[in-house]
Each structure stands twice: as C-alpha cells, then as structure tokens.
Amino acid sequence: MIEHEAEAGLGFVGGWLEDAGVECQVVRPYKGEPVPASAPGGLVVLGGAASAWDDEGYGWLPATRALIARSVEDGVPTLGICLGAQLMTIACGGTVDRGAEGLEVGLTAVEPLPEAAADPLFSRLPRRVRAVQYHYDAATVLPPGAVRLVTGERYPNQAYRLGPNAWAVQFHPEATAAIFQTWADEGDLPRDLAAELSAEVAAAEGELEETWRPLGEAFAAVTLGWRDEQAVA
Template sequence: MRITVIEHEAGAGLGFFAGWLAAAGAECEVARPYLGEAVPERAADGLIVLGGEAAAWEDEDYPWLPATRDLLRRSVDGGVPTLGICLGAQLMTLACGGSVERGGDGLEVGVRRIVPLPAADGDPLFDGLLDGPQPVVAVQYHGDAMTRLPEGAVPLATGDAYPNQAYRLGERAWAVQFHPEATPEIFTGWVDGSAGHLAALGHSPAELVAGGEAAGPRLAAVWRPFAERFAAVVSTSTSTSASSTSASSTSAASSAVASSSATAAAAIAAPETASTPGTVPAPVAAVPVPVPVPVTEG
C-alpha cells in the first residue's frame, strides 16, 4: 500500500511515523512543494498532510496551499483514508467548510494533555487509545486554532488550551491539532529555531526541550498504535477497492460474454427465419456460457 505525504518544510517530516508506517507495510511517497515539487492531484491509497510554520490561509507566501486543500477535499470526498496533522488538520478544516483563526489563547507549545471525548470510543484510530491511569500527552506547537469544524465532523479529543484537538470526518478522514509524529529531536529543532520568540512569550526553551526528551517513551507508546491503526485503515480500504474493482471487471466481462453469446445465437437462427416468409420467428433461447488516504509551527 502507498501513502501520499505532503511535507511543508524540512524540519517537519514524518518523524516517528516514517519507521512505524514502514513496519506496518506502508510505502510513503513524500511530496515536498517547498522544494518546488508538485502537489499531486490525487492521493495514492492514503494521504497524510503534515505540519508547518504557515497559517492555513497564507496562500501568497506558501503558493502550494490551495492545491493541498483541493487534494484534501477530493480525498475526503472520495473516501481516501486521510490524516491531517496540525497545519494539515487546519487545511483540511478549511477545505471542508470549517474555520481556522489565530488562537485566542496564544501559543500552545510543549508536551500537553490530550483528553478523549465520548465519540473516541469505537473510533478506528482512537478507541481505547487515550484511556488509562495516566494522562495521555502529545507534542503541541501551534498558534492558530480550528474554531469551527466542518459540517458532520465528529469531535474525538479536546485539551486544556484549545477544545478542538481531534475530529473525524466521514469514515476515513481524521484531523489532529497536535503532533503524534513528532520525535523529541524534531521538537527540539522547533524550540531551538524559535528560542528567542518563545522566551519573549514567557516560555523556557530549556524546560520545553527537557520535557520533550523525558516524554519520548510515553509518546512512542501511545502514538505508535495510532499510526499502525491508520495504516490498517489504508490497507483495508485498498483491499476493499481492489475487490470492488475486480467484481466490477468480472461483471462487465460476464455482460459482454452474455451479449456476445446472444448475438451469435441470433445469427445462427437467422437463416431459418429468412426461409419462411410471412411467419413470426420463434424466440431463440440463449445458450448459457460459463464465465470464469517567527510564525508558530503548525
């Protein structure tokens, strides 16, 4: 199975997900539009849109964003398993009719608590994942927020600073405001790159980095099953699509063979009909034929 990945900047790649998805049998095809690569018109078997420093509406500074929103909308509408992460979640929200704005509570950064909502029970990705005696945490780094979800979206998780942390749209599309893919090393890179800005806002870069490093094992323990479940959704979707295509092809072949058989039978019967002028030809029975997916980091 193949998963299309849209990467918005060099420091915000697949992180943990690269190894986890590969181990689950997925081949990730990464498009890097910030390097001039085109955003594909169609996703492969699945789609992941990663985070980045852009705001979801900054089309002039990031000219590939409209194409990315179009890709997200087509994928959601077409039932392609889709995962939007931070900026990717915000782009998906805009593409599908929701709203994204500058966050009223300022920058959310660090290893923060993620709280499940009732609809998480039974969800293909979140079911049971956020339960347990200890709070579930994830890396956060964003200053924009999903303020109105698309019509039909099912909220799955909330948090302390911003309520819309995760939702599902349809059966196979998910948006998460946090970063389940971010390794401690990736998070450290984000903090180091904006250390002055963070300090000016009252955050301690050293404490943020230490918190990310300490949480590494907990992050991997929670979010690896999440990535594996997404890969399973992609795999199941791929198998279902292949079965449907095969069934359609077989049905079309059966119809073609039956039509051909009926035509042949009629042709064989035609001479007898012609030899008896003025009579109504008897119906000819058909012969059965067997048919063998610094601006703050998003």
C-alpha cells in the first residue's frame, strides 16, 4: 500500500481489509521508503495533495506509476484512490488535467452506471450513493480498455475498472470524518465552509461506512483469491 502523506492514511480501508484477513504493508515514500518494483500480493495507492504529474515536487511518483502499470499488466489486484486513481490513469495511457469545474469537495452524490451491475466491487451499490470528495484534478481521458463504472454531476469519471483486477476511484471511500476534517482544516477552504463540510461528513459517517464497506470487502476477496491462485500456480 502506497501512502503519499500522513494526513491521507488508510482510514476505513485499513480496517475493512484487516477484518477480511488481508495483511497490508504500508510504504511511505514521503519518509524516504523506496517504492517497490512489484506488489505481487495486491496494491492499494492512496490519495494526497500532489498532482499526478508533479514528479519534481514528489520524486516518488514515477516509480509509483511504474508500479501501477506493472501491477495492472500482470493482473495484480490494484485499487487507486483519488491521487492513486489519477496515477493509474496516467500510467496506463489516459489523461489527467486540472479540473475544469474547479474543486470538488465534501459530501457529494455519485451514481453507478449500468456496467457496475456486473462488477466484482461495485455490483452491490444502490442506485445513488454519497461519497467524500476532495480533489482539484480529474481524469479527462480514461486509459484504453477502461470500463467506466460510476459517474457524477461535476466530474463524470468517478470510478472505472481496467483489466480484470484493477480499479480507480476518484472519491474517498477510505475517508473517516476525522480524516476529512484534517483535510478541511489544513486546506485552503474558508473556515466557515470547512466547518460546514466537516459537520456534514461527520453526520454521514455511519452511512458512508455502510455504503463503502462492501467495496472494501469485495476488493479483499479479489486479493485473497488472487493470492491463492498464485500460491498453487
């Protein structure tokens, strides 16, 4: 698991994977830990304040994109969240730009597309759900072969699948109320708006965990199945 900054940690996802029996090794390149060349047991790439193309400011991004590209090519279970999703997009031939509609932040509605009904991770979502957002950049062109799964009013590419075992989500299923409050308080939002958005996320925390836990459990099941297959191969 690649963590880009201390303020954007595992959140709910860590607990969901642990409960399902998936042991996670967290790599923190911002602390000088090297990004591995491969992740044969599965890969999660978390969010962060970086732009996915800012290699000068965040020197580990090229290695992270290479890791994602190799994992997707090899069919390794891979989940990219926000910045992680944007890194996957670029690594696999898509395009990420500064979002034309500006900052998307707080609790927003997203809508599963018909393609989600047969997807291993998204098939259990109801018709319309809410998710935590905090991003300035957005995927504008998906990688070749990507299957778009979730859309939104402001930015249409909210989630997609690439190959059999790789998923990218623009929103933050891992974000607890405490994590979001840290982002809101330390970001460049007006103080009143930060407090309002944090209160909305806190009030919805139970709903958010109930909505997105099945996604985490499904990713864990895919990961464990992959590991079992590799063990007997």
